[in-house]
Amino acid sequence: MTTVLTRAELHALVWERPMTKLAAEFGLSSTALQTLCKKHEVPTPPCGHWMKKAHNKPVRVIPLPPRPSDGTGSDRILIQPGLGLAVSPAAAAAREAVRAGTEPATVSVPAPRDRLVDATLAKLAKAKPDAQGLVSVRGAGVIQVTARPVSVDRVGVVLDELARAAASRGVVLDAREGSARFEVEGETVTVELVEVADKVAHTATPAELQALATWEAKQEADRKRYGHASGWGRPQIPKWEERHQGRLAVRLEEVRVRRDSPWGPAMRRTYADHGRRKLEAMAVTIVAEVVAMAVTKRENRDADERRRREAEEQARRRAEAERRAALEKRRSAALDELIVEHERILQLERYVIALDAALSGTEIPPRVGRFVCWVRARLDHLKAEMAPAAFEMRLESRGLFAEDE
Known part of the structure; x- marks a missing residue:
């Protein structure tokens, strides 16, 4: 339902609770709410504001300007659910609820490792590297993993964090019937962990350099003997190459938002190490997306059923008209x-x-x-x-x- 607020009311709300929570209440993405605030010149809390407030440190509330500086802005702000969201407001709210949940308390005694994670690592330790130097496991009873042997220890850390985040939020990680999957209230979302290759500058190998030198020598000999050279068949040394350097990624199954179209936008399905942000720190975010996917899959079935009924009704009407x-x-x-x-x-x-x-x-x-x-x-x-x-x-x-x- 569309909500109408004044600038003062929106200002009070954004300084009362975090933008992510407020956006979920309105059925918006946090980016869409930020855009609305910027459009109407409503100041928003800076980074670290809520952390300081949680630790009882002094914070400053930026006052609301009297009116937008150009004088054309309206004091009435319309907030329409779904703005900026690929998923439905219900899926977005489920995602934000998981993100906002508190982490379980850390204890000095390590929690027992998930049996599925344990079985995966045990099988991974026995796997033989392929031509690319990667070991992999898949099938019933394990989580599908593909990585280098030197990355196996970190694979265990990531899987532990995923299993822990899932269990703390009522999400089951299971692989009894084939591919590993998360189970959320009767819905399933498959998952795999892979080591992704990075695109790096290629360093020419001695063999590549030798092949190039041989070709150039032949071209020079042809020029001296015949007065010209064909220039054909020059060995190509690639500028870039893909190299596995320990960057891990979690891939979820593809889920499209089909409430409006059978081929709607796809939800984010890949989470990978990026700069200083490591995959194990994204466990809660990944589980939150899994929960949103589960809600979306239920909504997709309802939408498919609605479209099926509409198609049957249209077919019935066409047949009746004929x-x-x-x-x-x-x-x-x-x-x-x-x-x-x-x-x-x-x-x-x-x-x-x-x-x-x-x-x-x-x-x-x-x-x-x-x-x-x-x-x-x-x-x-x-x-x-x-x-x-x-x-x-x-x-x-x-x-x-x-x-x-």
Whole structure:
């Protein structure tokens, strides 16, 4: 539902609680709420404001300017749910609820490792590297992982954090029936952990340099001998290459927001190390997205069912319209036929009258007499077919004008 606030009311709200929580209440993305505040010149708390306030440190509230500086701004702010959200307000609220949840208290004794994580690491330790130097595990009973052997220890740290964040928020990490997946209130979201390759500058190998030198020497020899060189077949040394350097990523299954279209926008499904922000620090964010995906998958099913019912109703209406059109066509054909028959009766009646007048007072030859009798019988037959009982039978046999039409 659209909310209407004054600038002063919005200013009070954004300084009362964090933007992410407030945005979720309005059914917006935090970016959309920031944009609204900027548009209407409503100051927002700086980074670290809520951390300082949580630790009872002094904070400064930036006062609200009297009006937007250009003088064109309105004091009424319309807030429409869904603005800036790829997902529905319900999915966004579920995501924010997980992010806002408190972490379980840290204890000095390490928590027991999740059995699924333990089984995954045990199988990973026995795996043989492939041609790229990567080891991988997949299948029932383990989480799908692909990484270098030197990254296995950190894989364990990431999986531990994921399992811990999921368990603390009521999300189950399971792999009993094939690929590992998160389970949230009956919905599942598959997950895998991979080591992604980085694009780095390529350093030419001795073999590449030797091949290039040999080619250049041949070109020079051709120029000296023939006066020219073809220049064809120069060995190419790539400028970039992909190299695994320990950067890990979590990949979730692809979930599209299909409430408005069967091919709606895809939700974020990949989380990877980026600069100083490591994957293990994103565990809560990943679980929050999993919960949002679960809500979205439920909504997708409802939307698919709604579209299915709408398609069936449209098909039913089309079929009914086609049936009606076909029925009208048959009725029109029957009417044309009856008009022709009626005109035939009128013609015959006029002909019989004229025939009687022509033959009156004269001796009628045998063949003419028989012809007159036949014409009268033909006229009587046509009239009988137009009688109500016979007319009803004709319409019934053709399936016309029944009560259920």
